[in-house]
Amino acid sequence: MKIEIWSDVMCPFCYIGKHNxxxxxxxxxxxxxxxxxxKSFQLDPSLKPSEIQDTLSYFKxxxxxxxxxxxxxxxxxTQLGKQAxxxxxFENALITNTFSAHQLLHLSKIYHLSSETEEALFKAHFVDGENIADIGFLISLAEKLGIDGEEAKQVLTSDRFHEEVKQDISEAxxxxxxxxxxxVLDGKYAVSGAQPVxxxxxxxxxxxKETVTMKDLSDDDSNSCDTDECKI
Structure with a gap:
């Protein structure tokens, strides 16, 4: 059974949803x-990689x-996070452009490390206060995960996987x-938001069980983020 998950690294509900x-x-x-x-998704593609803000300033x-x-x-x-x-x-989380992080995520698929890379990027952004747009940091993170550092550098300093990232966003x-x-669960069900376990x-x-055709299993789209805001 195939599960497709659209997510952005700077979405806190995506981190909670992953754990649940x-x-x-x-x-x-x-x-x-x-x-x-x-699958890749960008909540704010207008941000420049050199543009960094703290969370409170970004919202305001x-x-x-x-x-x-x-x-x-x-x-x-924060409270939902503790439960998960x-x-x-959030005091030290750095809001920035996530496109390069998505390039790395696509590279990680070749190494069968996509879930591990997604987790590492979430932790880097939301827990450790790292700049996930910084190429040097992303290369170092890739190496720690077992991804070849030279290949990561080549990807992150070129347009490799640009089309794959854009295709995911276009598909969304x-x-x-x-x-x-x-x-999206096996092309039959759609579940949106950081739903309970x-x-x-x-x-x-x-x-x-493949009992019904695709439908939205959750009428409540709270605890998710879109390009305008996070819904609570």
Whole structure:
């Protein structure tokens, strides 16, 4: 069974959704029969790689949110993160362009390390306060994961995988995917947002049984991010 997941590295709900989805998958007997493919999505492609902001400033200055609402959103996501086993550090998280990170994610597929790379990038951004647009950092991260450093450098300093990243984003647009995380389960079900573990379990079980045609299993699209805002 194939699972496609559209995600952006700077989306906190994508990080939470990844943890909840993986916990659900571990609870099921057919875990080894599931093939997960991570798809690229950019919440803010207008950001330049050299442009860096802290989270609160980004919400206030770039998105135009009042400070009290921005603080409320950050506190809400922090609490959801704790429930999923994630210690978000929004005070030190650096908002920047994620295109290069997506190039690395596409390279990681060749090494069968896409989930590990996705996890490492989330942690680097949300927990360790690293600049995930910095080419030197991404090369170092790739090497730690077991990806050849020279190949990573070649990818990150060229247009290799540019089309693959753009194709993922175009596919999301064509499928009317406007927010992430967005999970497509074996072409039969769509689950949007960082849903609870039990929702993922039910969706995976139904998709595996192939009992119905594709539909949205969650009417609630909260706990997700789109290009305008994060929904809580």
């Amino acid at each position: 989805f993986e916990k659900a998958l571990q609870n099921l007997s057919f875990e080894d029969k599931v093939d997960v493919e991570w 200055d770039k998105k135009g949110f009042p400070e009290n609402r921005s603080v409320q959103m950050i506190n809400h996501v 086993g994630i210690d978000f550090d 647009t064509n499928n009317e995917i406007t927010g992430v995380p967005f999970f 039990e929702v993922f379990e039910n969706a995976l079980q139904q998709a595996y």
